[in-house]
Amino acid sequence: NAGVTQTPKFQVLKTGQSMTLQCAQDMNHEYMSWYRQDPGMGLRLIHYSVGAGITDQGEVPNGYNVSRSTTEDFPLRLLSAAPSQTSVYFCASSYNRVSYNEQFFGPGTRLTVL
Amino acid sequence: SQQGEEDPQALSIQEGENATMNCSYKTSINNLQWYRQNSGRGLVHLILIRSNEREKHSGRLRVTLDTSKKSSSLLITASRAADTASYFCAENAGGTSYGKLTFGQGTILTVHP
Numbered sequence: 001n002a003g004v005t006q007t008p009k010f011q012v013l014k015t016g017q018s019m020t021l022q023c024a025q026d027m028n029h030e031y032m033s034w035y036r037q038d039p040g041m042g043l044r045l046i047h048y049s050v051g052a053g054i055t056d057q058g059e060v061p062n063g064y065n066v067s068r069s070t071t072e073d074f075p076l077r078l079l080s081a082a083p084s085q086t087s088v089y090f091c092a093s094s095y096n097r098v099s100y101n102e103q104f105f106g107p108g109t110r111l112t113v114l
Numbered sequence: 115s116q117q118g119e120e121d122p123q124a125l126s127i128q129e130g131e132n133a134t135m136n137c138s139y140k141t142s143i144n145n146l147q148w149y150r151q152n153s154g155r156g157l158v159h160l161i162l163i164r165s166n167e168r169e170k171h172s173g174r175l176r177v178t179l180d181t182s183k184k185s186s187s188l189l190i191t192a193s194r195a196a197d198t199a200s201y202f203c204a205e206n207a208g209g210t211s212y213g214k215l216t217f218g219q220g221t222i223l224t225v226h227p
Contacts, residue, residue: 004156029213030213031212031213031214033213033214033215035217040219041219042202042217042218042219042220043157043202043217044217045214045215045216048213048214050213059216090156090157092156092157093213094213095212095213096212096213097212101145101206101212101213102147102159102162103147103149103157103159103204103213103215104159105156105157105158106156107155107156108154108155108156
């Protein structure tokens with residue numbers, strides 16, 4: 001199993017550009033999520049999904065869109081990049097069960113917005 | 115912010131010593147989890163403790179949970195240089211989104227050889 005994969009690993013954008021961060025998992029996990037990690041801020045939840053066709057907002061959703069058309073994929077779209085979105089982005093997945101929900105993380109995407 | 119707090123923010127010890135990190139959280143939890151992050155990498159799950167448990171062990175890791183104080187601690191015994199990493203607690207409130215976690219800000223642990 002590849003686990004959770006993310007592409008690209010690094011990306012530089014100009015203000016106003018759009019892009020999609022890709023995330024895929026091969027563990028048949030129901031739950032997938034996107035976090036951003038900034039220095040001194042820990043991980044903050046952007047969007048999450050409990051299954052195909054179901055998404056919801058996390059703590060910091062503004063400027064980001066998600067969709068979940070399949071169990072495996074959960075792309076994150078930046079609509080119009082801003083310097084405040086410079087961060088490291090992590091995708092994670094888990095079972096959505098009351099007693100078994102440890103999360104598996106991808107390696108991250110380091111995004112710089114100029 | 116809904117994030118909990120971790121204490122200390124940074125901890126520096128010698129190999130062989132024990133390291134203790136503390137976490138306070140804000141909500142009623144289903145479980146609390148601890149993760150490790152090596153520099154430049156994604157997070158790796160270490161241990162999960164459920165709300166009806168008070169203590170749990172896994173190898174050199176010992177986790178305690180006090181739901182009355184909304185706090186947890188992670189003890190790493192006989193630390194090694196390879197334990198150098200950031201450590202995060204994450205609270206799971208349950209509800210309909212069982213996978214949803216809220217992370218603390220983390221403790222940076224440095225273990226000197």
